[in-house]
Amino acid sequence: MDGFESKVPPNFIRSIIAEDIKYGKNRGKVLTRFPPEPNGYLHIGHAKSICLNFGLVAEFGGFCNFRFDDTNPGKEEVEYVDSIMNDVRWLGFDWGDRLFHASDYFEQLFEWAVDLIKADKAYVDSLSAEEIKEFRGTLTEPGKPSPYRDRPVEESLDLFQRMRNGEFADGTHVLRAKIDMASPNINLRDPVMYRIRKLSHWRTGDKWCIYPMYDYAHGQSDALEGITHSICTMEYEDHRPLYDWFLDNIKVPGHPQQIEFARLNLSYTVMSKRKLLQLVQEGHVAGWDDPRMPTLAGLRRRGYTPEAVRNFCERIGVGKRESLVDLALLEYSVREDLNLKARRVMGVLRPIRVVIDNYPEDRVEYLDAVNNPEDPSAGTRKVPFSRELFLEREDFMENPPKQFYRLAPGREVRLRYAYFIKCVDVVKDSGGQVVELHCTYDPSTRGGDAPDGRKVKATLHWVSAPHAVESEVRLYDKLFLRPDPADERDGSSFRDGINPDSLEVIGSAKLEPSIAEAPAGSRYQFERLGYFCVDPDSTPGKPVFNRTVTLKDTWAKVAKAEGIHKARKA
RNA sequence: UGGGGCGUGGCCAAGCGGAAAGGCACGGGUCUUUGGAACCCGCAUUCGGAGGUUCGAAUCCUCCCGCCCCAGCCA
Numbered sequence: 001m002d003g004f005e006s007k008v009p010p011n012f013i014r015s016i017i018a019e020d021i022k023y024g025k026n027r028g029k030v031l032t033r034f035p036p037e038p039n040g041y042l043h044i045g046h047a048k049s050i051c052l053n054f055g056l057v058a059e060f061g062g063f064c065n066f067r068f069d070d071t072n073p074g075k076e077e078v079e080y081v082d083s084i085m086n087d088v089r090w091l092g093f094d095w096g097d098r099l100f101h102a103s104d105y106f107e108q109l110f111e112w113a114v115d116l117i118k119a120d121k122a123y124v125d126s127l128s129a130e131e132i133k134e135f136r137g138t139l140t141e142p143g144k145p146s147p148y149r150d151r152p153v154e155e156s157l158d159l160f161q162r163m164r165n166g167e168f169a170d171g172t173h174v175l176r177a178k179i180d181m182a183s184p185n186i187n188l189r190d191p192v193m194y195r196i197r198k199l200s201h202w203r204t205g206d207k208w209c210i211y212p213m214y215d216y217a218h219g220q221s222d223a224l225e226g227i228t229h230s231i232c233t234m235e236y237e238d239h240r241p242l243y244d245w246f247l248d249n250i251k252v253p254g255h256p257q258q259i260e261f262a263r264l265n266l267s268y269t270v271m272s273k274r275k276l277l278q279l280v281q282e283g284h285v286a287g288w289d290d291p292r293m294p295t296l297a298g299l300r301r302r303g304y305t306p307e308a309v310r311n312f313c314e315r316i317g318v319g320k321r322e323s324l325v326d327l328a329l330l331e332y333s334v335r336e337d338l339n340l341k342a343r344r345v346m347g348v349l350r351p352i353r354v355v356i357d358n359y360p361e362d363r364v365e366y367l368d369a370v371n372n373p374e375d376p377s378a379g380t381r382k383v384p385f386s387r388e389l390f391l392e393r394e395d396f397m398e399n400p401p402k403q404f405y406r407l408a409p410g411r412e413v414r415l416r417y418a419y420f421i422k423c424v425d426v427v428k429d430s431g432g433q434v435v436e437l438h439c440t441y442d443p444s445t446r447g448g449d450a451p452d453g454r455k456v457k458a459t460l461h462w463v464s465a466p467h468a469v470e471s472e473v474r475l476y477d478k479l480f481l482r483p484d485p486a487d488e489r490d491g492s493s494f495r496d497g498i499n500p501d502s503l504e505v506i507g508s509a510k511l512e513p514s515i516a517e518a519p520a521g522s523r524y525q526f527e528r529l530g531y532f533c534v535d536p537d538s539t540p541g542k543p544v545f546n547r548t549v550t551l552k553d554t555w556a557k558v559a560k561a562e563g564i565h566k567a568r569k570a
Numbered sequence: 571u572g573g574g575g576c577g578u579g580g581c582c583a584a585g586c587g588g589a590a591a592g593g594c595a596c597g598g599g600u601c602u603u604u605g606g607a608a609c610c611c612g613c614a615u616u617c618g619g620a621g622g623u624u625c626g627a628a629u630c631c632u633c634c635c636g637c638c639c640c641a642g643c644c645a
Binding site: 009010011035036071072074075125128129132133136137139140142143170173174176183184186189192194195196211213215235236238239260262267273315316317319320321324328329332333335336339340344370373374403414415416417447449456457458459460461525527528529530551553555556557 | 642
């Protein structure tokens with residue numbers, strides 16, 4: 001290093017690599033890889049792995065290969081291929097020309113399999129899948145050898161070639177490594193290397209009808225690419241002896257080191273591809289990119305920035321123990337980033353009409369508003385002010401508790417960048433619902449400062465009614481009610497924990513006119529409310545916003561603690 | 571009852587024999603034209619438990635307890 005302390009907290013993988021470099025292992029080189037299977041969208045858990053693999057090589061001066069682990073054509077689709085590459089790029093990583101596929105190595109893998117057969121270290125088994133399972137034994141009992149285990153090398157060679165030629169139906173034969181049917185590690189009980197799948201592959205088409213299993217393909221792919229450190233998740237720890245066995249018994253160009261770390265679990269969400277797929281297929285969400293999904297596509301649409309996701313990944317650390325990271329940390333990460341970048345704007349979600357009785361009917365003033373107090377270079381803008389305004393319903397209470405210091409009958413507050421106003425009348429409908437407020441303004445407080453030094457407890461956001469832009473705003477909340485929805489040990493399904501109120505659509509929020517044309521994907525802070533992102537569903541006349549995350553809300557905390565009900569319902 | 575891993579504050583996580591970093595959360599305060607942000611303070615006499623070694627242990631040894639993963643022709 002150069003004397004500067006890295007901001008990345010130390011972790012055991014960095015230590016291993018630093019040590020390897022120090023002692024000249026791999027001639028001081030570091031090459032990692034990110035090997036997704038194109039059978040689903042990438043999620044925040046993958047982001048952890050991507051940041052780890054690319055981050056490590058950035059730090060130590062190496063490369064990270066991007067490799068599709070495409071050994072199972074039955075589950076893989078090009079839709080996923082495209083989304084995966086797009087998401088990694090979005091996250092901010094560049095693999096240059098280092099794009100690879102396990103399928104690039106099918107021919108080499110086949111040849112090595114033949115070598116293994118010739119060395120009597122692999123054989124064609126003709127047991128059925130059920131029989132293989134029976135013969136495998138259990139966790140506590142050793143397995144039994146297949147009757148085909150000792151079939152002549154020549155016969156296996158012939159059969160394997162004919163498997164490749166397409167002479168047999170799916171499931172009739174497999175190629176197995178000949179290791180140890182009594183091993184306490186079940187992965188070593190003659191693992192299957194190849195199975196017959198008469199399926200066309202998105203890259204190799206119909207060239208193959210036998211496909212290698214992960215265990216046989218992965219390590220050899222790593223070796224072929226010169227990977228030095230093959231980083232994967234904990235469930236592969238049991239596979240490491242097998243990973244090493246293949247590498248030790250095949251003439252590969254190197255022997256990468258497999259290192260396992262704990263996958264990410266995030267509270268109030270699920271991470272398994274299977275469960276995410278179910279949420280999509282069963283219609284609990286609108287798609288893989290639904291803003292409630294922990295997928296990168298979902299987070300992006302929700303308004304998360306790549307920087308926020310990367311910072312989050314850095315903060316959670318890397319270890320070997322199973323953990324459940326608090327969603328609050330992810331939310332903190334976006335707020336932190338957006339606070340610095342997002343332009344501020346005023347928008348009223350649940351409007352209540354307010355008339356400024358002493359403000360001239362036809363007058364319109366354009367007041368100066370700061371675009372981002374954290375970033376002076378963002379400049380200022382003009383916001384129209386007029387006699388009729390929209391205020392947030394929640395910002396008015398007829399009988400306010402003492403901790404509530406927003407608008408109330410007889411009370412004076414400040415309208416941000418505008419004037420002090422005082423509530424002088426409350427108009428209700430026949431049902432007793434407050435439908436309109438009448439206020440007076442103090443002309444001397446233009447801009448928001450009282451020349452007499454008078455203080456006011458609250459500053460409210462507002463929108464001029466005649467100038468308001470109508471918008472649909474989608475308020476998202478956590479998708480699950482339970483901190484650990486994946487925990488189904490009580491017999492429930494993770495679906496039972498779905499939050500029925502995870503999405504609330506505000507049909508006609510009122511926004512200040514400056515964001516009428518905001519392009520999809522642009523992010524704003526609606527002052528006092530939260531961060532919002534323009535959704536691609538927006539139309540020229542009506543923008544659609546997704547709430548990324550609320551601002552920290554001390555009042556909400558107080559109100560909850562005091563049992564104060566906030567005014568809802570527009 | 572087989573094998574592999576893991577147990578440090580509410581949630582993450584440093585630490586690797588010299589005596590508990592940091593972040594989030596939480597609580598309090600300052601400031602404030604966002605009850606936002608920023609800033610300040612507080613928050614494990616203790617590291618799953620019990621023994622042992624040592625002048626000294628979260629770090630070494632022993633035993634115990636708890637949690638996770640593995641019996642796909644998935645990855």
